[in-house]
Amino acid sequence: MKYLFSTIFILLFTVSISAQSLGSITYNVSVATDRLNNYTDGVSWRGVGLEGRWFTNKNISFGLSFGWNVFAERTNEMINLEQGNIHADISGTQIRTVNALPIMANAHYYLGKRRDPLRFYVGAGAGVYYIKQRLEIGVVAFESNNWHFGLAPEAGILIGLSRDVTMIVNTKYNYAFSSGESLGGGDDNTYAYWGINIGFAWQSF
């Protein structure tokens, strides 16, 4: 995973210095929804995003993005299980974590002109999510690792700070479709979360 991260970073850096392109790095805060929100603390303060975009004209770009969000919670919530006549209750300190790593191909549409100090944009990404879910309780740990097909609609703004540096702020809805069994053995392992991302972009014109 480290090599993948480095490769993508180098790719994105290259993009940022090539013609009519944009490379960005963002700090990502994420808000879990649905199943993910039930499993971990609702808000992830640990996240990073890297992205490269190539412009085909002044309003449209295509690109690649990579992200990493860590959802984690320490909890003493009781686990209840039932099978036939037997009911089980399990208590103890649990560490619940979900590492979500989206790898997406993106398309974006921008309003205004390229050198405008404020440029709103909308876009969408399609690709895969690698999701690692882990439950630690006592001295044992349970883990499931899955690749998911996913979609990520997005809206954002580019704020020009200087000729070379632009601030980027966007929100993205990440949806990873079910791809098999959940950690608890259920049929649905869908994950979804909102991302609020803020960072810097390097544009070349």
Added chain:
Amino acid sequence: MNTKREKLIVLYLLMIVSTFILYSCYPDYGLTTSDYDTVVTLYDNTENFNKPTYAMPDTVVHFVNEGDEDKIDHSKDALILSSIESNMTKLGYQRVPVDTTQNPPGFVMLVGVTTTDNYGAVWWPGWGYWPGWGWWGGYPGWGYPGGGAVYNYKTGTIFITMLDPEKLNSGDQTFGAVWLARINGLLSSSLDTSTRIKQRINDAFNQSPYLGAN
């Protein structure tokens, strides 16, 4: 933006990203020994737990492999039994002697303990292969020795089983278990082990609100 400045920015970003990679995958919550304690209770939801009496032998069975010497510490046996009795009394159950000549009690409690040694190893690579930071004109590369370590930890488990003498399995003449508590934790030499044992036995009964003679 000049080239040197660009490289420095990239370097700083890489350092931030590397820090994220190294420390964010699994956050450290600073767990203490007692955080590794777990209590599992199971019960038969067709059982009627409203019976007045129970019997419990004054012995904690030590589970060891056949032929192995019993090296499990006996000093906590009395504490385990008294904690169970205290909880059963609070629930309204009356303890009666283990006497097979009398009418059977409502339940029979059996208690056992076992310990397990767990071994593992960690290894970290040296940085001898690292090409260094020469690409931006900095340090020529660091020598950082690799190494490894073997660790082990010992866990202890207490099993409390409640049997219903009326649920006799006619095939092998055994009684059916209607409630089971499995308490597991790290063994340590610290003074709080007795407190932890008592607390976790209390937890087992507290998380079983269906128990009670009344």
